[in-house]
Amino acid sequence: MDEMLAAIPVPAMAIDRQERIVASNGEARTLIGQGLEGRNYVTILRQPGLIDTIEAVLRDRQPRMSHYLSNDGVEDTNYQVTVRVVPGLQTIVLCFLDVTHLEQAGQMRRDFVANVSHELRTPLTALMGFIETLRGPAREDAAARDRFLDIMEGEAGRMNRLVGDLLSLSRVEQDQRVRPKDTVNLTDILSSVLRTLGPMAKEAGVTVEQEFPEAPVKLVGDQDQLMQVFTNLVENALKYGASGKKLTVKMTVMERDPALRAAGVRVQVIDYGPGIDDVHLPRLTERFYRADSHRSRALGGTGLGLAIVKHIINRHRGRLRVESELGQGAEFTVTLPLRQIGG
Numbered sequence: 001m002d003e004m005l006a007a008i009p010v011p012a013m014a015i016d017r018q019e020r021i022v023a024s025n026g027e028a029r030t031l032i033g034q035g036l037e038g039r040n041y042v043t044i045l046r047q048p049g050l051i052d053t054i055e056a057v058l059r060d061r062q063p064r065m066s067h068y069l070s071n072d073g074v075e076d077t078n079y080q081v082t083v084r085v086v087p088g089l090q091t092i093v094l095c096f097l098d099v100t101h102l103e104q105a106g107q108m109r110r111d112f113v114a115n116v117s118h119e120l121r122t123p124l125t126a127l128m129g130f131i132e133t134l135r136g137p138a139r140e141d142a143a144a145r146d147r148f149l150d151i152m153e154g155e156a157g158r159m160n161r162l163v164g165d166l167l168s169l170s171r172v173e174q175d176q177r178v179r180p181k182d183t184v185n186l187t188d189i190l191s192s193v194l195r196t197l198g199p200m201a202k203e204a205g206v207t208v209e210q211e212f213p214e215a216p217v218k219l220v221g222d223q224d225q226l227m228q229v230f231t232n233l234v235e236n237a238l239k240y241g242a243s244g245k246k247l248t249v250k251m252t253v254m255e256r257d258p259a260l261r262a263a264g265v266r267v268q269v270i271d272y273g274p275g276i277d278d279v280h281l282p283r284l285t286e287r288f289y290r291a292d293s294h295r296s297r298a299l300g301g302t303g304l305g306l307a308i309v310k311h312i313i314n315r316h317r318g319r320l321r322v323e324s325e326l327g328q329g330a331e332f333t334v335t336l337p338l339r340q341i342g343g
């Protein structure tokens with residue numbers, strides 16, 4: 001029995017008619033503890049749901065499923081436990097399947113749907129409210145009508161951006177594993193992003209400094225996606241860091257980048273605004289995460305920008321690093337490999 005259980009790749013143990021553990025594999029001993037053999041399962045497993053299930057299977061010999069929760073002091077691990085009789089032997093076998101990731105994925109999906117609904121509901125509620133007002137009290141009031149239509153346009157625009165960002169996120173996730181294959185000119189991409197956002201910088205009163213190497217930098221990448229990355233980073237710097245009055249975009253070619261352990265190009269987008277508190281840094285690239293949600297919403301942000309950035313950089317096998325100190329501005333560093341490594 002011990003040898004049979006040793007061949008099972010997940011924690012497994014056998015319990016006899018006398019309610020004693022008669023065999024276990026190494027995985028089970030790592031999970032539950034040493035010295036299991038000969039002990040009564042009730043004193044070892046100690047979780048009522050599982051104990052009831054085993055009792056029932058011992059009674060009527062019908063296979064069942066149960067759960068086991070373990071905690072290593074840091075995090076919970078959820079196991080689905082199958083409890084089945086070995087026909088012919090007076091023994092039942094328990095197998096513990098780790099379903100933590102499945103449950104986390106399910107939770108993430110539920111959170112995502114809840115977030116999307118919430119983000120859409122706010123502008124929708126506003127739109128419905130204004131439609132109501134335009135039908136009723138403001139029917140004959142031309143000035144109010146114009147004002148309301150402006151707000152409605154803004155709200156509809158927000159929903160439009162949100163749906164656009166969601167689509168682009170799902171597209172990026174879809175081709176995450178497909179390596180880009182075109183050669184693109186990063187110098188041109190950055191110049192074009194800065195040209196497009198020039199008017200926004202001007203309006204925000206921000207001077208843009210650019211430090212690029214003399215020779216154009218070329219790499220294998222996806223033109224549109226890289227435009228999207230730097231557009232969002234520069235846009236963020238202008239939206240959230242405008243009070244610093246200055247924005248630096250710096251590109252450096254590294255013969256050997258320590259993070260990539262290969263030749264790379266590093267692009268830094270540096271602003272001198274209010275910065276981002278430490279507590280937010282690790283979560284910044286999560287979908288819908290905003291450091292200052294009030295401000296971000298007021299500025300029309302969807303909170304999806306950096307999530308998209310992160311996915312695109314992953315697809316390019318690059319790195320994203322964010323450094324910031326409150327009051328000292330923020331620095332977003334993108335490192336991309338100059339030559340494609342691997343497939």
Ligand SMILES: Nc1ncnc2c1ncn2[C@@H]1O[C@H](COP(=O)(O)OP(=O)(O)OP(=O)(O)O)[C@@H](O)[C@H]1O
Nearest residue numbers: 236237240290291292296301302303304305306330
């Ligand atoms: N340069 C910056 N300075 C201060 N805070 C920043 C900066 N860049 C990003 N943030 C914070 O990070 C959050 C997430 O940024 P992200 O680009 O993902 O979303 P967004 O700008 O709110 O929306 P979107 O980019 O979809 O329009 C922002 O809401 C903002 O709070």
Ligand SMILES: [Mg+2]
Nearest residue numbers: 232236305306
């Ligand atoms: Mg953004």
